[in-house]
Amino acid sequence: MRVLHNLTDLDQLAWPASRLDEAMEQLARRSGFDLEVRDNDRPPPELGQAGAGAMGQWVDVAAYRLGLEAEPVAVSLSEVEDMVDHVGPAILLLPPTGQNPVAAPHFLALLASQRRWGWNGRNVRVLGPDARVHRIHGQRVRDALCEPLVGPRLRTVDHLLAEAGVAEARRERARWVLLQEQLGAQSIDAGWLLRPSPRTSLWQQARLARLWWPLLVLLGASLAQQGLLVLTWWIIGRSALSGQFEWAWLLAWALLLFTAIPFQLLMSWSQSQFAYGYGALFKQHLLYGALKLKPDDIRHQGMGQFLGRVMESESVELLALNGGLLLLVSLIQLGTATWVLAQAVNSWPVIGLLWVFVVIICGYGWYHYRHSCAWIDMYRRMTNDLVERMVGHRTRLAQEDPRGWHVDEDRDLARYVDLSARRDRIGLGLVNLPAAWLVVGLAGLSYAFLVGMASVTQLAIALGGVLLARQALLTLTNGIQQGVQMGLSWQQVQPIFQAARQESQVLAGPYSLALRPSAPEAAATLEDKGRTGQVPLLLARDLIFRYREVGQAVLQGCGLQIQPGDRVLLEGPSGGGKTTLAAVMAGLRQPESGLLLLWGYDQPSLGSQTWRRRLAVAPQFHENHVFTETFGFNLLLGRRWPPTSEDTQLAERICRELGLGDVLDRMPSGWQQMVGESGWQLSHGERSRVFIARALLQEADLIILDESFGALDPENLERSLRCALKWAPTLLVIAHP
Numbered sequence: 001m002r003v004l005h006n007l008t009d010l011d012q013l014a015w016p017a018s019r020l021d022e023a024m025e026q027l028a029r030r031s032g033f034d035l036e037v038r039d040n041d042r043p044p045p046e047l048g049q050a051g052a053g054a055m056g057q058w059v060d061v062a063a064y065r066l067g068l069e070a071e072p073v074a075v076s077l078s079e080v081e082d083m084v085d086h087v088g089p090a091i092l093l094l095p096p097t098g099q100n101p102v103a104a105p106h107f108l109a110l111l112a113s114q115r116r117w118g119w120n121g122r123n124v125r126v127l128g129p130d131a132r133v134h135r136i137h138g139q140r141v142r143d144a145l146c147e148p149l150v151g152p153r154l155r156t157v158d159h160l161l162a163e164a165g166v167a168e169a170r171r172e173r174a175r176w177v178l179l180q181e182q183l184g185a186q187s188i189d190a191g192w193l194l195r196p197s198p199r200t201s202l203w204q205q206a207r208l209a210r211l212w213w214p215l216l217v218l219l220g221a222s223l224a225q226q227g228l229l230v231l232t233w234w235i236i237g238r239s240a241l242s243g244q245f246e247w248a249w250l251l252a253w254a255l256l257l258f259t260a261i262p263f264q265l266l267m268s269w270s271q272s273q274f275a276y277g278y279g280a281l282f283k284q285h286l287l288y289g290a291l292k293l294k295p296d297d298i299r300h301q302g303m304g305q306f307l308g309r310v311m312e313s314e315s316v317e318l319l320a321l322n323g324g325l326l327l328l329v330s331l332i333q334l335g336t337a338t339w340v341l342a343q344a345v346n347s348w349p350v351i352g353l354l355w356v357f358v359v360i361i362c363g364y365g366w367y368h369y370r371h372s373c374a375w376i377d378m379y380r381r382m383t384n385d386l387v388e389r390m391v392g393h394r395t396r397l398a399q400e401d402p403r404g405w406h407v408d409e410d411r412d413l414a415r416y417v418d419l420s421a422r423r424d425r426i427g428l429g430l431v432n433l434p435a436a437w438l439v440v441g442l443a444g445l446s447y448a449f450l451v452g453m454a455s456v457t458q459l460a461i462a463l464g465g466v467l468l469a470r471q472a473l474l475t476l477t478n479g480i481q482q483g484v485q486m487g488l489s490w491q492q493v494q495p496i497f498q499a500a501r502q503e504s505q506v507l508a509g510p511y512s513l514a515l516r517p518s519a520p521e522a523a524a525t526l527e528d529k530g531r532t533g534q535v536p537l538l539l540a541r542d543l544i545f546r547y548r549e550v551g552q553a554v555l556q557g558c559g560l561q562i563q564p565g566d567r568v569l570l571e572g573p574s575g576g577g578k579t580t581l582a583a584v585m586a587g588l589r590q591p592e593s594g595l596l597l598l599w600g601y602d603q604p605s606l607g608s609q610t611w612r613r614r615l616a617v618a619p620q621f622h623e624n625h626v627f628t629e630t631f632g633f634n635l636l637l638g639r640r641w642p643p644t645s646e647d648t649q650l651a652e653r654i655c656r657e658l659g660l661g662d663v664l665d666r667m668p669s670g671w672q673q674m675v676g677e678s679g680w681q682l683s684h685g686e687r688s689r690v691f692i693a694r695a696l697l698q699e700a701d702l703i704i705l706d707e708s709f710g711a712l713d714p715e716n717l718e719r720s721l722r723c724a725l726k727w728a729p730t731l732l733v734i735a736h737p
Helices: 007-012 017-030 045-049 052-065 077-086 138-164 168-183 202-208 212-242 247-292 303-342 348-391 393-399 407-450 456-499 510-515 520-531 578-585 608-614 631-636 645-657 661-666 684-696 714-727
Strands: 068-076 090-094 106-110 123-127 133-137 187-196 538-545 555-562 567-571 593-598 615-618 702-706 731-735
Touching: 007 138, 017 052, 017 068, 017 090, 017 106, 017 123, 017 187, 052 068, 052 187, 068 077, 077 138, 077 168, 077 187, 090 138, 106 138, 123 138, 133 138, 138 168, 138 187, 187 202, 202 247, 212 247, 212 303, 212 456, 247 456, 303 348, 303 456, 348 407, 348 456, 407 456, 538 578, 555 578, 567 578, 578 615, 578 702, 578 731, 608 615, 615 684, 631 645, 631 684, 645 661, 645 684, 645 714, 684 702, 684 714, 714 731
Parallel strands: 567 731, 615 702, 702 731
Antiparallel strands: 068 187, 090 106, 090 187, 106 123, 123 133, 538 555, 538 593
């Protein structure tokens, strides 16, 4: 690897947009990622001229086809040094230089840093187009990324430093400090960080995170500690059996005890390091799975069940780590105890008895788990009922007969107490098994001593083995108990964990670039075709949808065609399938059969992300939400965040046209006013207009308002309808006749 020191060499290491997919694949392989290479299209020719949004879209597509995740990296100028020093593997977007400001974008393939300290004199590893790894000074990468921001100010800063008489040796550092002071808060779109997709197995992610290293340290420290423990016992036994007391052996015993302390600390440190790393991966996997849950899979679940899943996820993480490590330590202790028992003559029956106890404890643990499942089911049922009753407490007070409030509760509580008593009895038996081993083991040694089958030395060795085995069985029992608890918690977390492995519908095909707002010319071409009747905005034909495979079809042979600029009113009785049709059109539900096209493409071709970006729906009131965030966030979450000043101005204009100006004026913090699920002080009608504004601000081609005007009085209804007709490019309104 050679070291480069100028921007010309840096340009030589840059990858063109036409080879971006190749750069990502080679960078991932060099980083040790396990790739799942799917059919991969070459980058479209227009990628070099596409906007940042379209380029990011294509990077997402390429990363998905490699089984990776591409996370956009945007940092402030003051954080660029640390980012270049630590981020990797990453694709860095090199901005055009001042000599060629209209040049096509080019990229730098940055490998992960091998060291984590210092900046001065640091070199970073870069994968060049020649498939070789080069080293380049990190400061050159920093200067290239910051050049569009700092370039216009360099002459002024250099003039200031010259006037101040700053020495040449210190001028470079002083220049960067001044630029950080002036531009430190300015944001730079640095590129994309590549990492394994959260849907990959935790084993692969743990391997890439090098979590095997703390496990090896834990294993080595545990073996060393067991060895020191055996040595201390040997010293004490030797002195006791020889009948002589020597200070040298006592000093050796004390030194061995003190020597075991660092190994105990090392075991604790390695265990915490493994728990921290694995816990982070586990939570990331769960979060990814929660975002992948299908609405139909969780629609029937109540708030109490979701609360239980959240609480149990923490338990799974802690119990899985602690219980698994305890089982590992218990195996080491059992091996040590077996070896010590083997040193005594005729001890194989005792060794066999020890492993019989191991089998009994494992079997009893499984029996304990089976009974615990019935107990935890009742516990979760009672918890869910309690949460649901708390949510609907006011309705219950008003409508339910007080004489029947506690009938079901008393029955469930009696069943819960019975299951708890049975589970506790079984758990008590599991805890007492190591003590039973101690009694049986000592009885066997007593018999051997009485019949003269072993000498005093051999009995002492066997006694030490029995005590070591008891400690090992105690550790095994604790590990099994935590494993039982982990298994019970896993029942709650498993659906979320498995949801992370579901396939995603992502953007596909080079034509997807033409459908993004970042490619206005291509989008305008499609819309012009729609206005001339060549391509409808939305085409639905012979749609069939049913909620269950054998259920009655809610939609049967449904067809619809919407052209750009249309204003469509969809009326029908309650239960007629209006909302279901809106969900199918929005991509929230998949039809059983039929044809559904947006701008001439079906959803698998566009991907769910693009489909939902181009078609926005404001669900019915009970399915829409005001999140615990600022008022501005609740309005602009579907557009972009953080918003630009133009976004905020547009949102305020739409709010005032919807009649929400008074609400905005009376908020103490304005756009930064925190609102929660209750909507702060928003009335039913005001919340409905917030939902309308949120849909209008999403820059979608088609906006569907599902009974959004039902809670409005005639004056606000007319005002809101006029605003929707003004700002929606194409509008579909669902309402009752």
